[in-house]
Amino acid sequence: MLEGYRITGRRAAEISASIEGAVGEGALRPGELLPSMRELADRLGVNPNTVASAYRTLRERGVIETAGRRGSRVRPKPATTARDAVRVEVPRGVRDLSDGNPDPALLPPLAEAFAAAAEQGDREPVLYGHAPVEPGLARFARAGLDADGIPDGPVTVTSGALDAMERVLAAHLRQGDAVAVEDPGWGSALDLVPALGLRTVPVGVDDEGPLPDDVRRALAGGARALIVTDRAQNPTGAALSAARARALRAVLADHPETLLIEDDHGHHIVDLPLHPLAGPTRSWAFVRSAAKAYGPDLRLAVLTGDAVTLDRVRGRQRLGPGWVSRTVQRAVLRLWTGGAVDPAVVAAQYGRRRDALVGALARQGITAHGRSGMNVWVPVPDETGAVARLLHAGWAVAPGARFRMGTPPGIRVTVSTLTADDIGPLSEAIGAAIGPEAGEPRTYA
Numbered sequence: 553m554l555e556g557y558r559i560t561g562r563r564a565a566e567i568s569a570s571i572e573g574a575v576g577e578g579a580l581r582p583g584e585l586l587p588s589m590r591e592l593a594d595r596l597g598v599n600p601n602t603v604a605s606a607y608r609t610l611r612e613r614g615v616i617e618t619a620g621r622r623g624s625r626v627r628p629k630p631a632t633t634a635r636d637a638v639r640v641e642v643p644r645g646v647r648d649l650s651d652g653n654p655d656p657a658l659l660p661p662l663a664e665a666f667a668a669a670a671e672q673g674d675r676e677p678v679l680y681g682h683a684p685v686e687p688g689l690a691r692f693a694r695a696g697l698d699a700d701g702i703p704d705g706p707v708t709v710t711s712g713a714l715d716a717m718e719r720v721l722a723a724h725l726r727q728g729d730a731v732a733v734e735d736p737g738w739g740s741a742l743d744l745v746p747a748l749g750l751r752t753v754p755v756g757v758d759d760e761g762p763l764p765d766d767v768r769r770a771l772a773g774g775a776r777a778l779i780v781t782d783r784a785q786n787p788t789g790a791a792l793s794a795a796r797a798r799a800l801r802a803v804l805a806d807h808p809e810t811l812l813i814e815d816d817h818g819h820h821i822v823d824l825p826l827h828p829l830a831g832p833t834r835s836w837a838f839v840r841s842a843a844k845a846y847g848p849d850l851r852l853a854v855l856t857g858d859a860v861t862l863d864r865v866r867g868r869q870r871l872g873p874g875w876v877s878r879t880v881q882r883a884v885l886r887l888w889t890g891g892a893v894d895p896a897v898v899a900a901q902y903g904r905r906r907d908a909l910v911g912a913l914a915r916q917g918i919t920a921h922g923r924s925g926m927n928v929w930v931p932v933p934d935e936t937g938a939v940a941r942l943l944h945a946g947w948a949v950a951p952g953a954r955f956r957m958g959t960p961p962g963i964r965v966t967v968s969t970l971t972a973d974d975i976g977p978l979s980e981a982i983g984a985a986i987g988p989e990a991g992e993p994r995t996y997a
Contacts, residue, residue: 559587562598564605571606572615575626586616586624612728614746640939642948647974650950652786654821654926655968658901659847660892662883669882684866684875685709689885693840693854700826702838705856708866709876713817714740716839716855716865717779721748723864724811724835725776732770732778734762736929736956738786738815741779750777754957757788759923760796768803777811778804782826784818784844784925787955787964789906791818791924797827804832811861812836820845822924823899835861842884844926845893852876852884902926905967912979918986928965932986935961941985947978 557579561567574580586592589607593600607624610616618624642648690707698704710716721731727749733742735754745752753775755766762780771778780800783791792800804810812833816826819840830836837857842850855865869875887893906922913920913930922928932938932952939951942963952962963982970978 559592559596561596561606562602564602564609567592567596567598567603567606568609571610575615580626582626582628584626586626588623609727609749612746612749612751614752640943640948640951643943646943646946646948648948649966649970649978650948650964652927652950652964652966653848653968654844655901658893658898658968659845660887662847662887665883665886665890665892666879668886669879672882673879678878682878684869684878686878686881686885689854689881689888692885692888694856697838697840697854697856700828702828702856703830703836705858706862707854707856708862708869709881710839710853710855710865710869711851711873711876712843713815713839713841713853714744716837716853717741717813717815718744718748719865719868720811720813720837720855720857720861721745721750721777723861723868725750729777730770730773730775732767732775734779734781734785735959736787736952736962737779738781739954741815742955742957752957754959756959757785757790759788759790759921761785761790761792762796762800764796764799764803767800768806771803771807771810775810777813779813779815780829781815781817782828783816783822783824784927786817786925787927787950787952787962788929789922789925789927791822791824792827792829794825794827797829800829801832804829808833810835814838815841817841817844818925820893820895821898821902821926823896823903824924830857834858837861837865842887845895845898846884846887850880850884852880902967905970908972908975909965909967909970909979912975913982916979916983918979918983922967926966926968928967929962930965930982930986931960931962933961934987935963938963938982938985942981945981945985947981 557574560570589600589603593603611618614627616624617627640650685708694707730751730753731745732753732755733745734757742752753770755770756763767778804812810833812829814829821844830838835858837855839853839855841853906928909928910920910922920928920930935952939949942949950964955964
């Protein structure tokens, strides 16, 4: 126990920081047993209640777990260890289908839009005290939100979807509050929640989105916020149907104090209609990212929501980065208004690749999921073995551990760069990697 590491601190915050720092640095390893609360209190010369408070904070942050008389241990996958670290190293010559990136061939050229934005910047320099949001971008984005049925609200711009989520959560919640999240779901969001000192409450997902009964239980159990991906859910490809959206809005209507965050990162890469949830709760936020359709390096997302939420986000933003570059905003506006991307063509390309892989797997008796977006989720009986065997066969896929909490094992295949000639060999490789149990239908909900 604690081979050579000495926990320090006199206050609960200092003790928890000492332990969490050691976990992040690797000085305390996953599964390592911590001293009992009384033992550590004696060592540090503090009240046992102080240690109990520190351990409680660490449990809420997902750093440790407690099993009654068996004591407290560092979690096997502590929250301080980013899920992005749960990945495979892709050797030379292996096809990388693990990274979740869009197809570069479907991204628009940026040079002309940025040159025009830079010329505008020369004529109209943006200085301290100027508006943080490009007026034309705000108007154009708001018109698109109106057309999609998003309630009226102010618009701001953040450095991507995750930045928006972090600012909205921090604007409303306090350490220890619970957040209902999709399981499986976006690994970065699953990391973000405990990193903010919040607790994750998993809710199951099927092809039509979060399961209403799971959401109802989470909110009834005290979850103060709900994060939902409306379309192109990562990793499963789920997309909210009209019926599922109605059911979820009914659940939210029973819990109007819930903070609702909707992520529409599938904007302009999905041909399914948007069925937003905003409306039943007092506090809400809707974020629309440019990353998947226009390029991850743009680092731009449009955020709207209720007036209180947006005021808090903009207030904190002023004290941090101040604003997202107006030059970038102007370039994105030109891309959006100039038709740099044909959403129907992009959605059709990704759709053909997803459908081809899901269909080829189905012919082998393998259940796979990919209703929208650029990923296919394949439930597997042995996740580690499947990833290793596929790597040996020349295909790198993402381990499901990056995206799941309580759901069964799976692998995520990014179809962005697949060709028609890839489908047969890849599906056969997946069938061989899964083994004879592949014929048993499995779901991820």
